[in-house]
Amino acid sequence: MSQDIETVLLTEEQIEKRCVELAKQIEDDYNKEGEVPIVVGLLRGSVPFMAELIKRFTFPCEIDFMSVSSYDGTESIGDVKIDKDMDLSSKERAILLVEDIVDTGRTLSEVKKMFINKGATNVKIVALLDKPSRRVVDIHADYIGFEVPNEFVVGYGLDYNQKYRNLPYIGILKREIYE
Template structure:
């Protein structure tokens, strides 16, 4: 698996350090609101990041998951599908969406709008990675771990055809693997 990686962008220690910083910032913001957020992980890519992030929280929060899809292979197709909705009602609640990467922005725009339509008080987004060069809709995460170049990145939850999610780092996949 590691032989398929062109270059390591972020190692495990860098990711862990940034998760600690993000957790402190998020905690401070929610304490000011006196709010108990529902932390919603977008399956499957957010799981390693969400696990690392929430274990740093010292404030109350609830946890739920959604499964949404807008990709076919390496391309975002623009058609966002909800495959698994949350189990907890978001009406009148503060939502913190956890995402692995903000790429085109289509998925997050639709998810955020869906929460607002269902009566959420507030929707914030935390993403491990941001790839602004690929953005096609106007959306920004409220909290970002790292900005990455327009390369095909895998690891730490990010995949190519369901592979590489378990790598403990973020790496650039060799083009010959996906072309």
């Protein structure tokens, strides 16, 4: 797999260090608000990031997952589909959505609206990566690990056709792999 990577953008050490910082910031904010969120990972890409993040929390958070889809290969198809809803109720609860990357913003915008419609008290977003140059919907994560350029990135949960998620770093995939 490593031979398919053009450049390592973020090392495992950089990601872990940033997760420690994000977890502290998130925990401080929720402690000030007097809330304990349900931490909701968007499957599958958020799993490594969410695992790294929640092990740093000292508050007793609940976790759940949703599976949503809006991509076909390398392209966002613009239609967000909920494949698996979370099991816990979000009514009158704070939600912390965990996402691998904010790209077009379509998925997060729709999921956030859904939580608000279901009665969540507030919905915050933490994303490992932000790619603002690709945004087509006006949405911003409350907490961002790293801003990345408009390149096809894989690793640490991010994939190309379900491969490369298990790389312990974020890398730019060689063009010949996906073109």
